[in-house]
Structure formats: C-alpha cells, structure tokens
Amino acid sequence: MGLIEGxxxxxxxxxxxxxxxxxxIRADEPRFSFHRFRLDDVVEGMSRGIEVSLEFGVKNIVLTVSGPIGSDIYERGIGACK
Structure with missing residues (x-):
C-alpha cells in the first residue's frame, strides 16, 4: 500500500x-495544508461516505484508485486486467 495524501x-x-x-500556495501559504492519512482513517471516512450515499438512495458507487507515479505495478502484472 502506498501513501494516501491530500x-x-x-x-x-x-x-x-x-x-x-x-x-x-506562495500567494496565500496558510490557506493550504498537506495531509498524509492512515489507512484506517481513509477506510472509516469512505465507509461513512458510502453509508450516507446509500441513505440518500444512491444505488451505484464507482471507486477508483491509482498506483504511485513511477510505480512498476503494471510491469509486474499486478494491475493487469484480463
């Protein structure tokens, strides 16, 4: 698992x-902050977001993820879809 940042x-x-x-950022430095998340925090937040969406009648949810830049994940066949 790579880093989860925002x-x-x-x-x-x-x-x-x-x-x-x-x-x-240079024009208004205090306005922005960089966060690195723990996996548990992300799972908890996404779970809550999905729960709320379902409560409002959402029937389909698409979740996408991306590998780290420069990763060899595809070269090793991990990301291959057949």
Missing part, C-alpha cells in the same frame, strides 16, 4: 481533488 483548503474547509499550484 491537500486541504483551510479557507473553504474542504479537501481538494488536486494539489494547488505553487503560485497559489
């Missing part, structure tokens, strides 16, 4: 779906 926007109180630009 950027948090302290101004809008939410996690970002991509890293803020270096220009934006």
């Amino acid at each position: 950027w948090y926007d302290n101004k809008f109180d939410c996690y970002l779906n991509k890293a803020p630009s270096n220009t934006l």
